[in-house]
Amino acid sequence: MSLSEAGLLSIQDLSLSIHGLPILKNVSLDVAPGRILGVIGESGSGKSITAFSVLQLLPGGASCTGSITLSGKDILSLSEAEMCGLRGRDVGMVFQEPMTALNPLKTIGAQVAETILIHERVSKAEAMARAADALHRAELPQERFPLSRYPHELSGGQRQRVVIAMAIALRPKLLIADEPTTALDVTTQAQILDLLKRLVAEDGMGLMLISHDLAVVADLADDLVIMRQGEVVESGPAKVLFGNLQHPYSRALLEASAHVPERCQEVLELPLLQVRDVVRDYTGHTHGWWGKTTQFRAVDGVSFEIRKGESLGLVGESGCGKSTLTRAILGLEEVQGGEILFDGLPVFTHHHANQIVRRRMQVVFQDPYGSFNPRWKVERLVTEPFHLLANPPKGAERDRAIAEALESVGLSAADANKYIHEFSGGQRQRIAIARALIIKPDLIILDEAVSALDVSVRAQVLDLLADLADRFGLTYLFISHDLSVVRSITDRVLVMKSGKIVEEGPTNTVFDRPNHPYTQQLVAAAPVLPAGIA
């Protein structure tokens, strides 16, 4: 696309360094009015910093060369005061985390009106009226969501709509959305993406949509930019580009996001874990110590079985009771009704977790950064489950166990003496798997274990999991909100909604021919790569 045609935003040869460390190298991209530019890249590729350089919201010590032109104005030559006039008025921004992007102490009306009051000399009443209009356009109508609502009274998706309303209140020419749906559930994600698409068409603004997820962008974008390590590796109109990816990195990225690990494990007919009519209630004290208590049923009569060697998926949106169920299976919280049997033995006996059962289950959590004590070395982190054993290995035997666990996940024995901050996200997740493997469990629960990883790293970890299952005869319970991941690694799948299992069956059958309306909704909402390119 030539410069004259682009019109709205044009970044040419932008290089950026922070304290002399180069971050961006010769980045060029254009956004035209009424079009959506998808910027794709993995963490550290420089996609967010490119967006922030348009707003000149850069960390201290940053210096830019090249040019950024927004409707004819050279951004890099503007003063801070001029930039303040531009931010929010000409360029709106939507952030990733709707939970923290809003001020919890101000009503949604006041927050949207604030943007208007900063930029225009209007009365407070008029600003509020226009805020109501902006919220209406973001599909939060006044009748159901009055301006006096506070952020905590809204769900994640509704908050993201408030953030969008703030961004579009002054009808900016350019909207930057930095991973706007990453923190949201699939169905909410689909709604937010539809909303963004509609707003772009209505207002004729340009949208710069930043994402790590090819499928999200592929559905929506007119043009694409693929970034890696601060450089643009490939760019062009989405339709042309997807049909004909040139750069090996773009192809690898595409393959990774559609990756299906090879599995050749036998499933035995023996049940390993049996969950029968499990009920878990939470009691809330809403009116102080002596006031009324409220009951909330997080898991409501759930029954299922996992057979030995099987990989079972559990799919559902946040708040559906997945995590509560996981805790109950792990014996961390007692259930109020039903029973959980592991290889015929109850997980809970006399209000205490059964140690014999616990020894045979382990768990891998989502957050590769939060699941390790930052003050421990890897050897101590990995051997923590030894606490479950009556006679944990000592001395040379312990060292051998550590080396074996680390090597089986593709790390080296020498890594045992490092601290956790020396590892990347993908490596940390491998260490988490090593920690789960070290006591040779039968069942590993993977609680969103690959959700926080970049696609290429995710593909590697999925391969690793498939390989480990073959080698050690592991059984997996794979909990995720990401349907494509569940589809690639599980034999059977359970769909959970509001504490109940609504559908269950072989993975492919459930996803290809969903019976329950909720499953149909989930499958329809899941972003997919355009057919025929993967």
Add this chain to the structure above:
Amino acid sequence: MSLLFHSRTLLPGAFLTLLFTAAALISLVWVPYDTTVVDIANRMKPPSWLHPFGTDQFGRDILSMIMVGARTSIAVALVAVGIGMAVGVPLGLAAAARKGGLMDEIIMRANDLVFAFPSLLIAVMITAVFGASALNAIIAIGIFNIPVFARLTRGAALSLWNREYILAARVAGKGSARISLEHILPNVANLLIVQGTIQFSLGILAEAGLSYVGLGAQPPTASWGRMLADSQTMISLAPHLALFPGLAILLTVLGLNLLGDGLRDSLDPKLRRART
């Protein structure tokens, strides 16, 4: 290590603290003059080469008195902080481990009870009932350090209990006592060190205050607060009698506060990242 010296307040704070700690330690083995010997011939001498800070109304060397007084102040404040930490931290950890439970309520409401009384007033009451001595001053100041540390520990521990590595430890079958000791305590240690220095300076002030009203260390033990009290009737005749113990208190408290600020800046990873 170099990160430790990014803070502008850390070095002067550490210098002042070390200076007074050194004075206290040296006084254990050597002082310029014996502080228990009265030398009426040399009383109320202004500063000179023989007596750099002058002498008091009994002819005792003020420099020596300050050195010995540093020992009293530091010992009282240190033991009081020690009591506060030794009792408060386990209470805070226990309360966090049983968040919302009966134990949590009991511990925190008992804390509120202690917090509700003006600390110096209760210290006066304790020493009035059990007699005035350095030991009772230590106990009185120590009791008021307990809720400070219990609250701080509980608050910091609560946020840590939600981390996934705690969940991982629970999956490994560890009980809450073990988790508190192995995972929580090391991760709240920086906070405790910083609060410790601040409580330490408050302890020195409290000891000086108690000694000033005659409820702290008893003669012949030298104490900064007592020195101030003794000199107040003679302030117009010999101002140096009040000046030097006053300066000693001021500089020690200032030094400890600067040290605490500096440590907080250096140990808090968030502030550290913001600065680099």
